Amino acid sequence: MTPLRLTDEEQALLDGAEGPGVQRAMGIVITLGRIYGAAELVPIASAHISGVSYKNLGQAGLEFLHRWAEEGAQARVDTWLNPMGMEAARWRELGFPADFAEPQLAVVEAFRRMGVTPTLSCTPYLLPGHVPRRGQHLAWAESSAVVFANSVLGARTNREGGPSALAAAIVGRTASYSYHLEENRRATHVVEVCCPLHDPADFGALGQIVGQRVGDGVPYFADLARWLPPLPQDITAGGEAVDRLKTLGAALAAYGAVALFHIAGYTPEAAETGEALLRAEAERIVVDGLEEAYAAMNEASVLEIDLVSIGCPHASLAEIAQVAEFVRGRQLRTRLWVTTARQTQEQAAAEGWVQVIEAAGGRVVADTCTVVAPLQTLGIRSLATNAAKTACYAPSHSGVRVRFGSLEQCLEAALTGQWKKTAPMTASGDYGPARRSGSPNRSIEGCR
C-alpha cells in the first residue's frame, strides 16, 4: 500500500501549527486516509455536514462541538449544514418543547462559531450559488446529497460522516480514496428497468429495489433515460428530472449504501464514456415491477394519517408549486408538512405558494424534516409520504407507522385524514426513447 504523502503545509497542520482544533481535524482526515489507503489529500470545494439534529447528537455531541469551536477550529471552505430537528423561526408554533429547542439552537451556534453556514438543508445543490461543478472534490456527508453530487453533477465525494466532513472543512482537504478516484467510479451492476415509471414515487420504489440488490455498488441504468426529461441548465428550481433523480438517489442511498449511479446517455460520466464505464464483472439486474417495493414500504393496517410528509430530500420550488396547486382553496383534515430549505421557503413565499398551502392548513417547514424531528413528542404516530427514504427511516428513527405513495395519494390523505388506495396512474410519464447520445434506446418490451 502506498503511504499517505503530506505536503509541508499539511504536516505543519498535523503538528499543531494552527492550534489544537485544526490539529484534531487533520488527525481525523489523515486517519481515514490511512485506513482507506489514500496516497494523498486533495483540496475540496465545499463540505456538507450531517448529524445536526439534537435528537441524534444529544448532550455529548453538543459538548464535543463546543470544545472543537473553543479550540479555534474554523472552516476554510464553504461549509453547510443538513437539517436540524425543528424550524428555527416557528418551533413554538409547531409544538416543539423548549427542552429540545434550546440545546438544538446551541448546536447550530457551535457550528456557526466554526464558520459553518446554517443552510440546514439536505439539498444544497438546489440553493443558487451552492451547486458543485463537474470534477470538483467535496466532503459531503448527507447520503442523498452525496449520490446526487456524484451522479447527476459529476462531482467527487465519499459518504463522509458528520465529524469527518467537519474535519475536512477545517483543513480544506480530504483524503483521496474511493469515489475521488476514477477507477472506483466504474459500474458494478447493469440495471434494466422493464416497467413504466410514472411518478417520482416510482423512482423511490426503483431505488428501494436496486439499493437492496447492489448495496454499496455502482449501478448503471441502461434504459432509464426514457423516463426522464432532459436536465435543465439551472437545476436549482427542481422540476421533473431533478425531482425524480433526487428521489431515486435518496432511496438508493437509504436502502443500499449507493454513493454513485450512472444513467446511460444521461448522467455526465455515462454520457461521455458509455459502456466503457462498466466493469468486466458487472452483474445484470432486471427490474420488472415495483409492486414488491410499494408493499414493503406500506404498512397495510395504517388507515388514519396523523401527518403527511412531503419533501425528502428537501422539496424543490417545483414540488412546492405542485402542492400549492393541489390544495389551493381546499381545507386539510390532517397535518401536512412540506419540508424544505429556508432559502427555498422564502422563494416559494415570494411566489405566493407558501401562503396557499398554509391557508389550506398545511405548513411549509424550513430547517428540518420528519426523520430528524422528534415526531413522537409532537403526538404523531402515523405518517404518509411520497419519499422512499422517509419510508425507510421514519419507522425506526421516529417510531411512526408509514404509508408510501404518489404525491396525489399523500395529498388526498391530507384532505381526508385517511389513506386510500387510488387507481393506477396513466403512462403520461413516458418521455419516449432517450434523446442523448450513447443511450442504448431499448424498449420496455426488449427487457424480456
Ligand code: F3S
Ligand atoms: Fe433530507 Fe431528512 Fe430526507 S435530511 S433526505 S429530508 S430524511
